[in-house]
Amino acid sequence: MLSIPDFSFLQILNNCPKLQHLDLSYCLKVQEPPQTNVLLHLTDTLQKLSLCGVYMTDSDLLVQAVVRLTRIREIRLCGVPALDDTSLEKVQSY
Numbered sequence: 001m002l003s004i005p006d007f008s009f010l011q012i013l014n015n016c017p018k019l020q021h022l023d024l025s026y027c028l029k030v031q032e033p034p035q036t037n038v039l040l041h042l043t044d045t046l047q048k049l050s051l052c053g054v055y056m057t058d059s060d061l062l063v064q065a066v067v068r069l070t071r072i073r074e075i076r077l078c079g080v081p082a083l084d085d086t087s088l089e090k091v092q093s094y
Contacts, residue, residue, distance in 0.1 A: 016043065021046070024051055046071065047071050062080065062082040
């Protein structure tokens with residue numbers, strides 16, 4: 001299993017300003033605070049994002065992260081406990 005330290009993950013995001021597709025499905029690094037805050041650093045160039053199976057429970061953080069992605073065309077959130085009716089409505093309103 002590949003393990004990427006938090007700092008390295010942020011460096012990857014910061015040094016890939018044209019990143020368009022990112023699959024973090026089942027990534028253990030983004031499941032619990034403070035590591036979930038890395039989602040707030042996702043580049044707004046992302047068009048596809050998958051967080052399937054990421055067991056994060058902070059729906060406010062999920063909404064904050066997703067609404068920043070102005071170019072997003074496809075997002076996969078199956079199995080994410082933070083996604084509920086309320087958070088889905090908030091995301092859709094943006």
